[in-house]
Amino acid sequence: MCRWVAYAGPALHPSTLLLDTPHSLVAQSLHSPLGQETVNGDGFGMGWYLPGKAPGKAPALFRSVEPAWYDENLRELAHAVESPLFFAHVRAASGPPIQQTNCHPFRHQNWMFMHNGVLRQFGVMKRDILLEVEPALFTSIRGTTDSEALFCLALTMGLATDPIGAMARAISEVERIGAALSVPHPVQGTFAVTDGMTIWAFRYSSEHRSRTLFYSEDLGALRQTYPDIDRLRKYGDGARVIVSEPLSDLPGAYVEVPESTVAVLEEGRYRQEPFLRDAP
Known part of the structure; x- marks a missing residue:
């Protein structure tokens, strides 16, 4: 489907994770x-918050329909920017067309959202899902993806004040709509949400066989385990990532997020909570 990276920690050049890791x-x-697809060449996107900005400021956004490996602007930007929190996403289109407005991450005010997966038979469910979106948000939808629709549905259901609850309500509503329209297992994926300070990463699917999701192990422990690996010194203390798949093959560097779980990254620390474990 897609691949994505979410980073939080001391300000870092995105190129360190997007280009320079093994x-x-x-x-x-x-x-x-x-990944479900070996090649993810249907566009790229990166959103980042500037260092020193007050909470609540909107992130900057760069999106391109070129394959990530071919985009020269991406390389220039990823080396020039420094950010304490950024999202990056490479897309494998599952139906909606390849266009800039369909590239992740999606942004609303200070919030960002990205998704690896699919709302199955989205064309069948699309009308009913969009009718649940708040009218003021509906007019801001610029693309045609299931992911942007789900983001706006979560915003409608209170994402700004209750991210975990809002995502649960939005996904449950899609499952309700899917059941009413005889769509089997309508939700599949991993989802990342941030307000610029905290990252919430969800691993969930209706059939409870979700796409992969990992978070990085504590950097101090890794440096003690691998004192001779120079690349670990590139990261400041407290640097953490959440990823669709590991950025290196270093044993013990990444921990898999369990099925039906939300991983919360806040102030350099993780916690996990069950997410829709009792959903049908």
Whole structure:
């Protein structure tokens, strides 16, 4: 479907994760061993918050329909920018057309959202889903993807004040609509949401066989385990990532997020909570 990276920590050049790691996001766009599709060449996007900005400021956004491995502007930007929190996403289109407005991440005020997966038979469910979106948000929808529709549905259901609850309500509503329209297992994926300070990453699917999701292990522990690996010194203390698949093959560097779980990254620390474990 897609691959994505979410980073939070000391300000970092995105190129460190997107280009320079052994299994970087750009490398995954060409070859993704854990992805549903091996190649993710249907566009790229990156959203980032500027260092020192007050909470509540909107992130900057760059999106392109070119494959990530081919986009020269991406390389220039990823080396020039420094950010304490950024999202990046490579797309494998599952139906909606390849156009800039369909590239992730999606933005609303200070919020960003990205998704790896699919709302199955979205064309069948689309009208009913969009009718649930608040009118003021409906007019801001610029693309045609299931992901943007789900983002706006979650915003309608209170994302700004209750991210975990809003995502649960939005996904449950899609499942209700899917059941009413005889769509089997309508929701599949991993979802990342941020307000610029905290990252919420959800691993959930209606059939409870979701796409992969991992978070990085504590950097201090990794440096003690691997004192001779120079690339670990590139990251400041407290640097953490959540990813669709690991950015390196270093044993112990990444921990898989369990099925039907939300991983919360806040102030350099993780916590996990069950998410829709009792859903049908």
